[in-house]
Amino acid sequence: MQLYLNQKLKLYNSLSGEKETFTPLHEGSVGMYVCGPTVYSNVHLGNCRTFISFDLVFRYLKHLGYKVRYVRNITDVGHIEDDADEGEDKIAKKARLEKLEPMEIVQQYSVDFHQILELFNNQPPSIEPTATGHIIEQIETIKQILANGYAYVSNGSVYFDVVKFNETHDYGKLSGRNLEDMISNTRDLSGQDEKRNPQDFALWKKAEPQHIMRWPSPWGDGFPGWHLECTAMSTKYLGNHFDIHGGGMDLKFPHHECEIAQNEACTGQSPVNYWMHANMLTLNGKKMSKSTGNNILPREIFSGNNDKLSKPFSPSVTRFFMLQAHYRSVLDFSNDAIIAAEKGFNRLMDALDNLKQIKHSSASSIDIVSWKQSCYDAMNDDFNSPILIAQLFEAVKYINLLKEEKETINSQDIELLSKTLNAFVFDVLGLKNEVAEETGNDKLEGVVNMLITMRNEARANKDFALSDQIRNRLTELGIELKDTKEGTTFSVN
Structure with missing residues (x-):
């Protein structure tokens, strides 16, 4: 594989609030952790945008030649309603409503999650650990935090002592909050009297008799806190200090803030060099919400079975729509916006098909080398996919002019143009030429059916x-x- 490690990649670090030159801890290798889904319902479109954003990061790092270990977890323990320390376990609640075992719920929605991301052409992570598979590691992490004096046991639960931690560390440095001014993420709910401070968060919760998902621990039967899961799994597979941690903007506080605190309290060092956060997706200018009906699921987009869009749109068109906005900007999903994206997507795919028909000449009238570097410059600027797409459409203009014989290109440049376009469209952006694939499938079916007919005739004779x-x-x-x-009939293996 060709290496482009000489490209100067800059990314926006949420911890510093600035774009920084990316320098991995180990030359040529990258460790990246992204918070995965809690599998108690169908994955929603906003989550898909986050995972598509980090799929773009994963793809581009690999394209540059880095060896990437991408870890994305599955939260299958089921954390508490509204991510507080009290309330009802989301997975257990869904299991009760549907009269199923919690792990049936986990399996059902894990399969849905993987199927949807596969339709979006997301590449699978290098490792996909589950919270239930790492209970031992979580218990060991709690033991170390207790030993270091930053947690306490109360009535069978274990809480992180935020005030004690803040005496020697900076709790709030990621979200920019001061401890004194913070709104408690635990709220004024039952069980608060177990805590020394309202801001303290659970590392381990005592399971009440009716709680289904529970594990034995030194403090009694219970289940791990939500924040703890990612700390245990990220450090197990990437070490106590790694390159990139990503997730949705909504996870910055309290989840990622608590992760930093847990890691520092356990190991004495900050866990991550670069924190990255993808922004939210709105629908028709408003926040997506199941309760208000302002919501649409990926399968409803693909099938057209919804009251928001005028027709179905393919996974690749939907992916292309999302990549037309920078991952850190709010993106509004609407019928008009995705129709416009579909037109752009089709223009791009048509140009790629037309490129195969272009005849080369002895000289080029356009500078392909400079154009190629402009594509890298876009992605090197904090994975700026909309600027990259704008550069790809510059190539579309070139191709149309070449087709009309208003510009010329030599054989070396046409090869470079084709190679670069294909690399950025398919390998980096992760798009698929669905029309070409469908045409190919139709042709395959026609050829195989013709051979089946010939075979039937041979058997008859x-x-x-x-x-x-x-x-x-x-x-x-x-x-x-x-x-x-x-x-x-036939099937393709």
Whole structure:
């Protein structure tokens, strides 16, 4: 693979509030952790935007030649309603409502999550740990925080002592909050009398008799705090200090702030060099909300089965729409906006198809090398996908002029143009030429059906040697024939 590590990548660090030159801890390698979903419902479009944003980061780092270990967790313990320390476990609540085991809920919505991200052409992470698979690690982390004096046990629960921690550390440095001014993320709920301070958050919660998901611990049966899960899993697979931690903007406080505190209290060092946060997605200018009905699920977009859009839109068009905005900006999803995105997407794919027909000449009238660097400059500026897409449309203009023979290009430059376009459109942005794929599938089906007809004729003529030869050759190509009473069907392995 060609390496582009000489490209000077800058990214916005939420911790410093500035764009910083990216320097990995280990040359040529990157460790990245992104907070994954709590699997108690279908993944919503706003979450998909976050995961698409970090898929772009993952893809570009790999394109530059870095060896990336991308860890994204699955929260399958089920944390508390509204992410407070009191209330009802979201997964257990859904299990009770649907009369299922909690792990049936986890499995159902984990499968949905993976299917949706696969439709969006997201690449899977390097490691996808689950919270339930790392209870031991979480308990060990709590033990160390207790030993270091930054937590206390109260009535079978363990709480992080924020005030004690803030005496020697800076609690609030990520979100820019002062402890004295903070609104308690625990609120005035039952169980507050267990805490020394309202701002303290649970590392381990005692399970009440009716609580379904529970594990034994040195402090009694219970379950881990939400913030603790990511601390335990990120450090297990990336070490106590790693390069990038990402998630949605809504996780900056309290979740990521608490992660930093837990890590520093446990290991004595700050866990992450670069904190990255993707912004929110609105729908028709308003916050997405199930309760108000201002909500749309990815499958409803793909099927057209909704009251928000005039027609269905493909996963690649939807992905392209999201990448037209910078990951740190608020993006509004609307019928008009995605129709415009579809037109742009189709123009881009048409240009890629037209490029194959362009004839080269002895000289180029356009500077492809400078254009290529402008694509890198866009992505090197905090993964600026909208500027990259603008540069790709400059190439679309070139291609249209070349097609009309108003510009010229030599063979070396046309190869560079094609290679660069394909790299950024498909490898970095992760788009798919769905029309070309559908056409290819139609052609494959036509050819295989023609061979099935030839095989049936050979069998009718008792030419079993030819019949077997057709079946065997198709099997070698990964195409399995199945003979039934209704006829012969095929599947591609």
